[in-house]
Amino acid sequence: MKQKEYTISILTEDKPGLLNKITIIFNRRKINIASLNVSTTEVAGVSRYTLVVSLTPEEVKKIVKQIRKVVDVLGSFYYQENEVYYREIALYKFSVDMYKNNKELEQLIRNHGAKVMAIEGDQVVIEKTGSKQETHELYDALQPFDLMEFVRSGRIALSKSKRRTEAFIRELETSNSNALSIKEF
Amino acid sequence: MNTSTLEIEEKKVNKTEIIPGAEAVLKCLVEEGVDTIFGYPGGAIMPVYDSLYSYADKLNHILSRHEQGAIHAAQGYARASGKVGVCFATSGPGATNLITGITDAMIDSTPLVCITGQVASHLLGSDAFQETDIIGISMPVTKWNFQVTGAEEIPEAIAQAFYIAKSGRPGPVLIDITKDAQQKTLDFSYAPCKRVRSYHPYPELKDEPLRAAAKLINEAKKPYILFGQGVILSGAEGELKNFIEKTGIPAASTLLGLSAFSTKHPLYVGYTGMHGNYGPNVKTNECDVFIAIGMRFDDRVTGDVNTYAAQAKVIHIELDPAEINKNIKVDVAINGDAKQALQALTQLVNQNSHEDWVEEFHECDRIEMEKAIKKSIDPEGAQITMAEVVHKLSVFTKGKSLIVTDVGQHQMMASRYYKFDEYKSHITSGGLGTMGFCLPAAIGAKIGAPERQVIGIVGDGGFQMTLQELGLIMQYEVGVKILILNNEFLGMVRQWQQLFFDRRYSFTKMQNPDFIKLAASYNIPALQISDRSKLEDGFRSWLEPEGPGLLEIIVEKEENVFPMVPSGSCVSKIRLE
Structure with a gap:
């Protein structure tokens, strides 16, 4: 089965x-x-x-x-999937320089319904909630920008x-x- | 309220006393009605043993020779007496040595409370001397386990342990108590546990499935009953008999169901499973309504699940909801206690008889007798066979003894040829198949049911796994009778090697010690027989005296157990020879 x-x-x-x-x-x-x-x-x-x-x-x-x-x-x-309301949360970490030097990053983050969670020292952390597929799509989109670290929570x-x-x-x-x-x- | 009643009230409330945790453990056991403990001391449980020294008048402690012996004895005790078996062991190796028995009790639903000592709480997790994470290790094989690190937790933990062990589908519970919790004091009071909100051991019977089952049964042309240990555990032997007699349905037993219903009853059609009888195995795949009562469709019963009773409407009376639809898809599930369910169902079914259908089973019996049984119990060769010994023992004891078996060929011969005619007379390691179970379990059974004649039937292999427990027979003068069927082989493995591995007898031949001398060194009267003509006299001199006795019978080396359903095969393709 x-x-x-x-x-x-x-x-x-x-x-x-x-x-x-x-x-x-x-x-x-x-x-x-x-x-x-x-x-x-x-x-x-x-x-x-x-x-x-x-x-x-x-x-x-x-x-x-x-x-x-x-x-x-x-x-x-x-x-089954249609019987629950569910979410996961994902965090994405970049260098501040990468974030500042790529204006399209900000647009990309907004388009994906994500937001900047923290800017501290030389690091920026982006936060996105959604389904696994949604957080993964953002992950794929952010890959070219030298993503430093990525983590996703349990559902x-x-x-x-x-x-x-x-x-x-x-x-x-x-x-x-x-x-x-x-x-x- | 006047002052005198106030004083009485105060006394009631203050019915507590300050005692060490170790003594609290024993007080809890006394409160639970325990009178017998099987165990083995060691460093981390010494405070409990020290308290036990002054409780000798209330608690009878049986010192095993290995913790595995203690727990199997507790299992035998529990199954023979119907009470909770209690077992003590120390931390580390003491605790890990219990694991085989705990696992055995879990799969065969035996109520046990195991109390293990643990290193002091400040040493937990530090790889201290004799420290082991017994809570982690025993998690998958206990019904519940709990670590006590404070003396004040002891009464509640033990109360809950007994409640969980014995209620619903029984099982083993382990309470691990750190040494400091045993040494510190608490304000002791005891209240038995009556409820745990997450745990509902007795599901309420529902009318709808009972009515659906009754309708199927009333309309059935070829109904068939298979009952298991659930009948014994719920004390439903009377209800089972009434149900069978009212409906006139032929009934067979699983291995653990044996002795829940007399083998001499005209509607008893035998025992089922891999080495079960021909009729019940074949008719499983011909019946139209299959009524399973207090059993769990083990693979040794079902063989190939896809063909098992596939043509039949299946009714399953079972207490544990997780067993329903686990191995076999059922049409009607009656989730409840066997005793209650049978009482209710018997009210709803019609008085009936199925003479022609029952006759089909008897026809199968004749075939089995001709092709398999005759040559087993009345062999042509000079050597005595295991089947013959059990058959003759059954006749000699009129099916009235309490039989404890080990695991292997002798176990299958005992279940096939001992004709149980007394309720609750069969104790074996069924689900786990633990060699070494018999000797300590038989000792425990005799202690739990001293009025019964307890006979442990064991092979030469299994006997040597726990033979150190002969020391218990000597020290506590346990009047248990041991029967060693010696073929100098690990017989069941050898049989499979012969049938499925091209007779390559890889490491199954055994060179054995002199069991008679061994028994003599423990002061146990012993006798060896190899000559058929001496069997009857041998039984007499072994069984008639009070007290223990060991009988070794030299049997045919390469005897096979037949019929046989090869592992994973369709049950109706049972091999008769």
Whole structure:
């Protein structure tokens, strides 16, 4: 079966060691994690892991259920591209001279919806948020200008479902069933 | 409120005491109803062992000869008694020596709480003496693990450990406690864990799949049941029997399901899998409705998953949602406890019988008897065969003993030819296939079920992996009976070499010690038999006395286990010879 890119979103208790417990589930099946982000949520003590992986529809269902089994994982969900709002952020570093001597650079940055994040000493850092494709297009466009360094963050994503994290956690606390948290949203 | 009631209230609240972490560990175990611990001391767990010295009246500690022995004994104990097995080990090598047993318990769903000592918290991560990251190492093979670095964390961690180990689909839990946390004091009070908000071990049964399953079952012409260890773990043997008898459906067992249902029942049609019976394997691919109960479609059961029961509507009763649709696509998933699910489903199904269909299984039995069983249990050659020993042992003990096996040919012979007629009478290393499991697990089983006759059946290879645990039989006078089936080969590997590797017997021949002298050095009565005519008397002098006994039987060197589904093949293409 063909692989697709999925966003996996995991709600967990904020406890040490969980990152490892989650990533070994991918490692066991020799699945490469394309990106990973851990953040707080609007609920105190609850963290959100956002991963991007390429998997078959079969694989992603199994993986998500195995993640849900980890004690301290509150919920585990997977989404296709059109089911989430998502962004990545990329930073691009140049020498100040390069930036000053090439007027078209400023135009290019504006055209790509990027902005100058910092000018400090002899360095300029450009910031761009968008999809991986968008940040990569800017990367390609900036390559001829002697790009010094480039970095891209992991994806962060919110699902388009109407679920609220707080309501989900409350339901989890009062329900006896785990069916709720493995349900595909 | 008058002053006297106020005092009583205060006393209730202040029902705490200041004790060291090490003693708190033991108090927690006593609170959880633990009376037996298997373990091995060492530097980082010495404070706990020191406290244990004054708890000898409450906690019976069994000192193994290797940590692997301790954990397999704890597994045998847990599976025989239905209680949580408890195991102590020190940091570093002590902890890493537990890993095989923890992994075995994980894959075979055995409830264990392992407590390991750890170097002092200020030394963590510094490659200190006997330091190892046991939390990291055990992460993929535990149901849950946790490192305690403060004495005050101990009661809650242990309470949660027991709750997680024994609830839902059971499994092993490891609690790693730094030496300073054992030494520092805490204000002790204990409350058992009743809930973890992220962990919901018992899914609520839903009506819809139950009704869908009942409809399929009621309309089925050739339904077939395959049950596994889930039945034993949920204590559903009565419910399984009612369900089978009401529906009249032929039922087969997985390896770990053996003894959940009497082999003598007219609707029991055998055991399934790679070396299972002919009927259930072949009929898997002929039935119209396949009802899987508390089992997980291991590859040794399914062979080729693409052809496995592909023609049938599959109903899967399973507690662990991650097992549903993992290996075999199912039509109806009943996510819930086997006991509850069978109770509910039995209400919804019609009283029925499938005599012609059951007769098809019996026809298969006749074929298997003719082509495979007869020559195994009644061999023409002078040498005793493993199949023959197990068959005769089964008759001798009337199928009533608790059988613990190791891994390999003898294990398959035991599962094929021991006719279990007593509930919960089979303990083996199924999922992991751990050689060396039998001897310590049989010792643990006897300690966990002292009223049962416990027989450990083991090959000469597996026996030598953990034979140091004979010391436990001697020191604690454990009345376990050990049967070594000695063919001087690693028999199962040799069989595969014969069948699939052109008889190139690469490193499977063994030169063995004198097992009788070995047993004698541990003061264990022992007897060797190589002559068929002496078998029955041998059984008698081995099994009749109280106390331990070892029987070594010299068996045919190149006996094969048949029938056999070659690895990854279609189950209906099972080879009879």
